Amino acid sequence: MTYIVFQDIEKYYGDNHVLKKTNLSIEKGEFVTLLGSSGCGKSTLLRCLAGLEQVTRGKIFLDGIEVTHMNPRDRNVGMIFQQYSLFPNLNVYNNIAFGLKMKKMDKDSIDQSVKEAIKMVDLTKKEKQYPSQLSGGEQQRVALARCIVTRPKVLLLDEPLSAIDAKLRKSLQSQIKEIHKELEMTSIxxxxxxxxxxxxxxxxxxxxxxxxxxxxxxxxxYSKPINNFAASFIGNYNIIPWKIFSKLSNQEYMGDKNIVIRPEIIEISRVEYIRDNNHYYLSGSIKDILPQGNIIRYTADVNKTLLDIDVLNAEAKLYEVGEYVYFRMKKGFCINL
Known part of the structure; x- marks a missing residue:
């Protein structure tokens, strides 16, 4: 069921055209991510839904109701920011309880809801501590609990984990997903x-x-990018103009297109492959080797065109810089853009 609709959203900051006729539908219960580099408009779109920014043109619907110009507090949307924005003079319990007190809920209901939220974000026995006594990850969990305790229609998360170290970040990613599923929330x-x-x-x-x-x-x-930008942004792709690739691989020229090839679908061998019609074939010398844990990234020079190849880290398959090798890739895994 379509739960959130952005309809022809445009947003200007002076002459800066930030959102350009953005149309987007989100299903109830979905976990949706707005992905892009800084300045692409993703946070602005989120803030428009929360009511923290007013759209220049267009409409926003939430659960069948237009909320385009509705007061933020009437939208029942919860938002977590990159900055935790906790009240330094309130302990964990009272930080989480703050929104419920503003709604004038009775004391017993507040206590039950806060304790459930504390348990959900694994902050048991931290109730009496203040933000200054907590780690960054614990502060972020307080912010998450403070948001979900009010049971908003939509949970909005604006780069909430960007200031946290990699190991803790993965743990919080899993925790957010678990809470999303447990509460059956719609999350952006x-x-x-x-x-x-x-x-x-x-x-x-x-x-x-x-x-x-x-x-x-x-x-x-990941597997079916629709244009060069998507191919270059998600994962890694070798992007080679067909004019060049056709010469390197002895293939028929396909006009003004690029061929995009994931590094991990390229096979590598010291022995030349027996050719068939299901693969593309190239050859060249190893130019660079970059170990990446369980993966080794080889960069090869194929007649002055650089090609990245990822293989599992296994001693039996190690190649050396300068070594001449052969490559093949299944045509079905290569994309023409």
């Missing part, structure tokens, strides 16, 4: 981190310069 997450988007999302909306370039689930966005 903003990030510039492609790995974070791929890990957490049901649907990713990839943005560039105020426009949504592609909307897809993580697998489709």
């Amino acid at each position: 997450f903003v990030t510039h981190d492609q790995n974070e988007a791929m890990t957490m999302s049901d649907t990713i909306h990839l943005m560039k310069d105020g426009v949504i370039e592609q909307s897809a689930n993580p697998f489709e966005l």
Whole structure:
């Protein structure tokens, strides 16, 4: 069921055209990520839904009701920012309880809700501590609890994990997803981190310069980019003009297109492959080797065109800089753009 609709949204800051006729529909219960580089408009779109920014033109609907010009406090939307914005003079319990007190809930109901939220974000026994006594990750969990305790219709997360170290970040990603599922919330997450988007999302909306370039689930966005921008932003692609690739691989020239090839679908061998019609074939010398944990990234010089190849880290398959090798890739895994 379509739950949130952005209809022809435009947003200007003076002469700066930040959002350009943005249209977007989000299903109830979805975990959606707005992904893109800084300045692409993703946070602005989120803030427009929250009512913290007014759209220049267009309409926003939430649960069948137009909220375009509705007061933020009447939208029942919860938002978590990159800055935790906790009250330094309130302990964990009272920070989380603040929104419920503003709603004038009775004391017993507040106590029950706060304790449930504290348990959900794993902050038991931290209730009496103040923000200054907490780690960055604990402060972020307080901010999350303070938001979900009011049971908003939509949970908005504006790069909430960007200031947290990598290990803790992964833990909080999992925790946010678990809470999203447990509470059956509709969540919109903003990030510039492609790995974070791929890990957490049901649907990713990839943005560039105020426009949504592609909307897809993580697998489709990774394997079937619709243009060069999507191919270059998600993961790694070798992007080679067909004019060059046709000469390198002895293939028929396909006009003004690029061929895009993921590094991990390229096979590498010291022995020349027996050719068939299901693969493309190249050859060249190893120019660089970059170990990446369980993956080794080789960069090869194929007649002055650089090609990245990712292989599993196995001693039996190690190649040396300067070594001449052969490559093949299944045509079905290569994309023409």
